[in-house]
Structure formats: C-alpha cells, structure tokens
Amino acid sequence: MANIILLGPPGAGKGTQAKRLEEGRGMVQLSTGDMLREAKTSGTEMGLKVAEVMERGALVTDEIVIGLIEEKLTKGAPGGFIFDGFPRTLKQADALAVLLEKKGLTLDAVIELVVDDAALVGRIVKRAEEARASGQPVRRDDTPEVFEVRLREYYKNTAPLTGYYYAKGNLATVDGLADMDSVSADIAKILDKR
Secondary structure (H helix, E strand, O other): OOOEEEEOOOOOOHHHHHHHHHHHHOOEEEEHHHHHHHHHOOOOHHHHHHHHHHHOOOOOOHHHHHHHHHHHHHHOOOOOEEEEOOOOOHHHHHHHHHHHHHOOOOOOEEEEEEOOHHHHHHHHHHHHHHHHHOOOOOOOOOOHHHHHHHHHHHHHHHOHHHHHHHHOOOEEEEEOOOOHHHHHHHHHHHHHHO
C-alpha cells in the first residue's frame, strides 16, 4: 500500500497515470474536482455545503476540501491513495500532512511529471483536434489561451510544492513527455523502491 501525490501542470498526464495505478495496484484516486462534483449531488451535510458554495460561484475553502478528503480516507483503499489536484498550495500541503498523521497514514512518494510548456500546449491543442474529429465535445479549457492561464496559475500556486517535498525527501521526478507506458514504468519503479 502506498499513498502518493501526483504533481505536474495541467495536461501532464496525471489523470491517465492515476487510472493506470487504480487498475494495476488497487489504489484510489482522490481528484478534488471529482470529489466536489460527487459531494454536490450527494445530499450529505458536506455535500450541501459544497453545493451552496459552488452555486454562489465562490471558491470551495480548504476546510471543505480537507473534509471531503478525510471522508474518503476513512473509507480506506486496499492499494493506497493517489492525491490528484491536491494539495495545490503550501498551506494545503501542511493540512494534508496533519490529516494523514491523524489517520495514521504516511505519504510515501510525491511524483512530479516534468514536462515542457510548449509541448504541453501542443498536446492540449492535439487533444482538442482529436475530440472535434471524433465528434466528442471539446473541453472548454482546451484552448491555448485558456490553457496558458491555467499554466501560469499552476506555476504561481502549485510549483512551490516541488521544493517543499524535495526538502522532505519525498520528491521523485518522471519525464512526463515520454510515452504513457514509459511513464507508468518509471512510476512503478519509484513505488516499488518504497
């Protein structure tokens, strides 16, 4: 069992690799976006809070996100947890450390998918073109302009986490531009050493 964080800018392949880890190792992906959407429609006390905040168009507080993660951690996962999209800030990283300790869990690895920005923009444009060609809806954030805004936000808020986790000895890096199988193999090597 391992609990890991996948770091990397939007489009780096975190979601793809998380799904592979779920299938191959029985891990559970904790994607904050998915959890918020699920909570909003759940009818639970926490879900009602999320729905109210989202309907106002406000940002969901760290406390709410931590509460949702705590609910998931309480349910457990045979292969461990994959944190995807959380933490996004140093404050959230500290909150996650406190929560894991409270639950008697450890953070076994922080894996950063390292990518080149220009290649990432190309990847996003290609994803949008493929969606159009196959009649699939194009994600509204799959335009170069919107994507570049997301990249700037990532570097401003989330990139400091690499130094934070490096200092703690948790950080490992993987070439996120390699083919999917190579990225998966590199992640497996990191997890198998732990």
